[in-house]
Amino acid sequence: MRVFRLQVNGDTVEVAAPEHWTLLEVLRYKIGLTGSKQGCDKGDCGACTVLLDGVPTLACLSLAATVETSAITTIEGLLPAHRANGGEGADPVQDAFDRCGALQCGFCQPGMILSAKALLAKNPNPTSQEIKQSLSGNLCRCTGYTQIYEAVVLAAKGEQV
Amino acid sequence: MAARDQHGSEAPGDQGFRVVGKENRKVDGLAKATGEAIYTDDIMLPGMLHAKMLRSPHAHARVLSVDTSKAEALEGVVGVLVGAELPIRYGVIPWTPDENALATDKVRFIGDEVAAVAAVDEDTALEALDLIEVEYEILEAILDPQKALVTPEPAIHEGRKRRDNISKHVDLEFGDVDAQLEGADIVLEEDYSFHSTTHAPMEPHCAVAQPNSNGRLTLWSSTQITHYVHRALSRVLELDPARIRVIQPCLGGGFGGKSDPFSLEFVVAKLALKTGRPVKMLWTREEVFYAHRGRHPMQMHYRTTAKKDGTITSVDAKLLIDGGSYSSFGLVTTYYSGQLLTGPYNFPNYRFDSTRVFTNKPPNGPKRGHGSVQPRFAFEVQLDEIANRLGIDPIEIRRRNFIGADTETVNGQRISSNGFMQCLDEVEDASDWKARHGKLPHGRGLGVAGSMYISGTNYPVYPNKMPQAGVQLKIDRSGLVTVFTGGNDIGQGSNSMVAYLVAEELGLLPTSIHVVSADTDLCPVDLGAYSSRVTFMVGNAAIDGARKLRKQIIEAVAKHWEVEARDVRLMDGTVIDLSEAARSMTHVEAFHLAEELFDTLGSTGAYNTPELGGDYRGGTIGASPAYSFTAHAAEVEVDTETGRITVLKVWAAHDCGRALNPIIVRGQIEGSTYMGAAEVVLENHDLNRFGLHSGPSLLDYRIPTSLDAPDLEARIVESIDPEGPYGAKEAGEGPLHSTIPAIANAVFDAVGIRLRHLPFTPAKVLKALRELEEQN
Numbered sequence: 001m002r003v004f005r006l007q008v009n010g011d012t013v014e015v016a017a018p019e020h021w022t023l024l025e026v027l028r029y030k031i032g033l034t035g036s037k038q039g040c041d042k043g044d045c046g047a048c049t050v051l052l053d054g055v056p057t058l059a060c061l062s063l064a065a066t067v068e069t070s071a072i073t074t075i076e077g078l079l080p081a082h083r084a085n086g087g088e089g090a091d092p093v094q095d096a097f098d099r100c101g102a103l104q105c106g107f108c109q110p111g112m113i114l115s116a117k118a119l120l121a122k123n124p125n126p127t128s129q130e131i132k133q134s135l136s137g138n139l140c141r142c143t144g145y146t147q148i149y150e151a152v153v154l155a156a157k158g159e160q161v
Numbered sequence: 162m163a164a165r166d167q168h169g170s171e172a173p174g175d176q177g178f179r180v181v182g183k184e185n186r187k188v189d190g191l192a193k194a195t196g197e198a199i200y201t202d203d204i205m206l207p208g209m210l211h212a213k214m215l216r217s218p219h220a221h222a223r224v225l226s227v228d229t230s231k232a233e234a235l236e237g238v239v240g241v242l243v244g245a246e247l248p249i250r251y252g253v254i255p256w257t258p259d260e261n262a263l264a265t266d267k268v269r270f271i272g273d274e275v276a277a278v279a280a281v282d283e284d285t286a287l288e289a290l291d292l293i294e295v296e297y298e299i300l301e302a303i304l305d306p307q308k309a310l311v312t313p314e315p316a317i318h319e320g321r322k323r324r325d326n327i328s329k330h331v332d333l334e335f336g337d338v339d340a341q342l343e344g345a346d347i348v349l350e351e352d353y354s355f356h357s358t359t360h361a362p363m364e365p366h367c368a369v370a371q372p373n374s375n376g377r378l379t380l381w382s383s384t385q386i387t388h389y390v391h392r393a394l395s396r397v398l399e400l401d402p403a404r405i406r407v408i409q410p411c412l413g414g415g416f417g418g419k420s421d422p423f424s425l426e427f428v429v430a431k432l433a434l435k436t437g438r439p440v441k442m443l444w445t446r447e448e449v450f451y452a453h454r455g456r457h458p459m460q461m462h463y464r465t466t467a468k469k470d471g472t473i474t475s476v477d478a479k480l481l482i483d484g485g486s487y488s489s490f491g492l493v494t495t496y497y498s499g500q501l502l503t504g505p506y507n508f509p510n511y512r513f514d515s516t517r518v519f520t521n522k523p524p525n526g527p528k529r530g531h532g533s534v535q536p537r538f539a540f541e542v543q544l545d546e547i548a549n550r551l552g553i554d555p556i557e558i559r560r561r562n563f564i565g566a567d568t569e570t571v572n573g574q575r576i577s578s579n580g581f582m583q584c585l586d587e588v589e590d591a592s593d594w595k596a597r598h599g600k601l602p603h604g605r606g607l608g609v610a611g612s613m614y615i616s617g618t619n620y621p622v623y624p625n626k627m628p629q630a631g632v633q634l635k636i637d638r639s640g641l642v643t644v645f646t647g648g649n650d651i652g653q654g655s656n657s658m659v660a661y662l663v664a665e666e667l668g669l670l671p672t673s674i675h676v677v678s679a680d681t682d683l684c685p686v687d688l689g690a691y692s693s694r695v696t697f698m699v700g701n702a703a704i705d706g707a708r709k710l711r712k713q714i715i716e717a718v719a720k721h722w723e724v725e726a727r728d729v730r731l732m733d734g735t736v737i738d739l740s741e742a743a744r745s746m747t748h749v750e751a752f753h754l755a756e757e758l759f760d761t762l763g764s765t766g767a768y769n770t771p772e773l774g775g776d777y778r779g780g781t782i783g784a785s786p787a788y789s790f791t792a793h794a795a796e797v798e799v800d801t802e803t804g805r806i807t808v809l810k811v812w813a814a815h816d817c818g819r820a821l822n823p824i825i826v827r828g829q830i831e832g833s834t835y836m837g838a839a840e841v842v843l844e845n846h847d848l849n850r851f852g853l854h855s856g857p858s859l860l861d862y863r864i865p866t867s868l869d870a871p872d873l874e875a876r877i878v879e880s881i882d883p884e885g886p887y888g889a890k891e892a893g894e895g896p897l898h899s900t901i902p903a904i905a906n907a908v909f910d911a912v913g914i915r916l917r918h919l920p921f922t923p924a925k926v927l928k929a930l931r932e933l934e935e936q937n
Contacts, residue, residue, distance in 0.1 A: 035196020105652025
């Protein structure tokens with residue numbers, strides 16, 4: 001066991017966990033942020049994607065011990081950050097995913113939404129090929145991806161209802 | 162008594178639909194988008210133990226002894242379980258209970274469960290597994306279904322009436338098939354095969370059990386069918402079902418792969434009872450591949466006779482179905498493999514002979530389009546070949562054989578609404594078929610295929626006369642309506658569907674409806690999310706329940722306003738007096754009036770299918786209150802140098818009856834289509850010669866990424882069904898069927914080769930191209 005000092009969604013969190021635990025395990029089973037999902041635990045599916053200093057990262061392949069200096073954003077962090085910036089409702093990307101029907105079982109979507117968030121942060125008007133490329137590390141088994149692309153496009157337009 | 166009346170397909174009031182047919186948000190969309198939604202593995206209970214499973218390394222072996230003493234002695238291990246402690250067999254079909262939670266006598270595939278350990282954490286449980294000593298007597302493993310067919314010994318399942326490896330055999334003939342050979346203008350006879358594919362839902366199976374101090378047990382499980390898990394748990398644990406509560410939390414995808422009761426559910430329940438502590442088991446991705454229950458591989462022989470004009474005169478099918486190691490849904494699979502092919506085309510004479518055999522592989526079961534995707538592939542390719550030989554356009558031959566609406570199939574299935582012709586029109590138009598089919602440059606091609614599927618079946622898994630779907634509604638003085646349904650929302654949106662229908666019926670916004678589902682303590686029984694039954698059956702039950710409350714609310718308001726009931730309109734959360742337009746009240750006020758008049762407000766609703774199906778053994782299996790219809794056109798590119806097929810685009814037209822929410826319907830069509838396309842060119846649940854999976858990971862089992870998926874264009878066709886909820890039918894499974902043969906037929910259009918054996922690997926393409934070259 002060791003104590004990890006992590007910066008998660010703007011909070012500094014101290015938590016004790018086995019030294020070999022991944023960021024995903026610590027987030028889910030120690031901190032209780034279960035929005036990050038475990039689909040494969042070996043870096044194949046992308047369901048565990050979180051942002052480390054804004055960069056999409058697989059939490060299941062990241063040892064918690066290696067990310068103590070990074071700002072970690074999980075799916076739970078988006079809505080409060082949006083509200084802190086004076087926004088209403090959910091984060092625009094989350095909202096667009098809901099409006100476009102991109103959320104079927106929803107299991108891949110926390111990771112997918114964070115990948116989309118990172119894409120739009122650096123490229124506010126992505127082409128469809130750029131969207132496909134950026135989301136290709138996040139497997140979705142429900143949608144066939146079309147409604148996910150539509151959600152990203154809608155979010156890029158910045159329209160909210 | 163359960164109401165079994167039909168509600169008609171039109172809006173409840175004269176103002177038209179206010180909720181149905183609109184692009185409403187899902188009731189749980191934002192909860193899923195924000196990470197708030199709770200899935201089974203998100204449940205953490207105080208003092209919870211973590212369990213792991215010891216699995217067989219042998220495909221077929223007798224278990225001589227299991228010694229757990231060293232594991233039990235390991236610090237941190239709290240409970241150990243072996244097969245002898247759960248001796249009662251189960252199986253989702255009551256006639257074929259052949260599974261044990263943990264092996265009692267034999268293991269039948271690599272990965273079969275042998276023992277389990279619960280410990281303070283997963284690492285300790287894993288360490289303990291290594292300390293369990295199992296003595297096996299290795300038996301000959303039968304992996305080839307052809308061999309299983311002719312090899313009675315060793316029997317994979319002993320002690321059955323049949324002393325062989327045949328799981329189920331069905332042989333049915335309608336009309337006189339052989340008599341059509343004489344005088345047929347064309348007879349086409351070919352072999353086809355469908356390989357093994359799996360569901361690969363993104364959420365691995367997980368179950369959590371909590372023993373309650375009052376002697377009750379709660380199980381949370383990632384199941385598609387809470388009710389059958391409830392029944393099976395009671396049977397295996399020998400515990401009164403009234404002492405068991407089963408809850409399905411948010412589910413991360415199923416596609417049929419979470420329809421059986423699974424060993425982990427019994428194991429965590431037993432370990433929880435044994436240790437007095439909550440126990441969780443989460444399967445690894447590798448374990449999910451071995452749990453499987455995926456699409457049955459089939460070897461299929463089809464012979465079709467037709468007239469010069471393309472009219473089918475007979476179809477004869479012989480199918481060998483690889484069941485894997487257990488029965489699972491196999492009885493139904495065997496029937497479905499023949500029973501569901503008799504539309505959208507008229508088969509005047511039809512025969513099928515289907516045999517499901519046991520092999521020492523992970524068990525096969527229901528995958529999206531259960532039992533009928535494989536035969537559909539074979540037949541649609543054969544039909545395409547007949548069209549080609551007769552010089553008839555492939556879409557035209559499908560039109561000529563159209564069975565029609567309000568009719569009956571040769572095997573006695575009642576067809577009500579049928580939008581197949583419009584589906585064909587849609588894909589012909591969308592793909593620019595007339596200008597492009599047969600005219601694209603070499604290497605590029607267009608193909609078409611059609612199909613139909615059930616909207617539930619009138620055959621409940623265990624025979625009973627109670628409703629197949631039930632709901633309960635409760636009205637709160639706040640204005641909130643809570644609907645309790647046993648239906649399982651597995652991501653397809655069934656809870657949203659229920660909210661839309663109740664909102665429509667009561668004149669509310671969907672946000673005024675709260676849906677509580679899949680909790681056996683709280684919700685009336687529903688038979689679960691399988692056979693595309695939920696929209697049709699739960700939807701009808703929801704309308705039934707809401708309609709009773711609607712009547713009470715209208716009556717109370719009419720009395721209060723002293724007007725006729727027909728003058729009271731419920732709309733968008735407001736109640737309007739049509740006789741004096743200036744008068745209105747909120748729905749909350751109306752609820753209060755109704756509660757004053759009728760006491761506490763609540764209702765139940767139910768649905769049961771009418772009597773359906775042919776009057777012969779098995780005639781009700783596959784008999785559905787309504788069928789969906791589909792046509793797809795696919796465009797492919799075949800690289801003749803590498804043999805690689807790229808599916809460029811699929812146009813998918815699907816007749817789902819009334820689309821209750823077009824966004825959700827489109828999601829089902831697109832999701833089905835992408836899944837089907839992947840089965841043709843990417844996915845292969847392949848085992849090696851020892852029965853070991855060749856790549857049980859999401860890297861090796863290639864489900865498509867965003868870069869692999871074809872472009873998809875869904876077209877919704879709405880042939881309003883007379884008995885569906887507001888005219889709706891299924892959309893979740895039907896649209897998968899046509900994808901696969903449409904791609905196969907497009908490959909023929911592209912390069913002139915007929916591929917009849919899935920998957921279409923580059924090696925098969927190159928071989929076929931070489932053979933074609935040699936012929937020419």
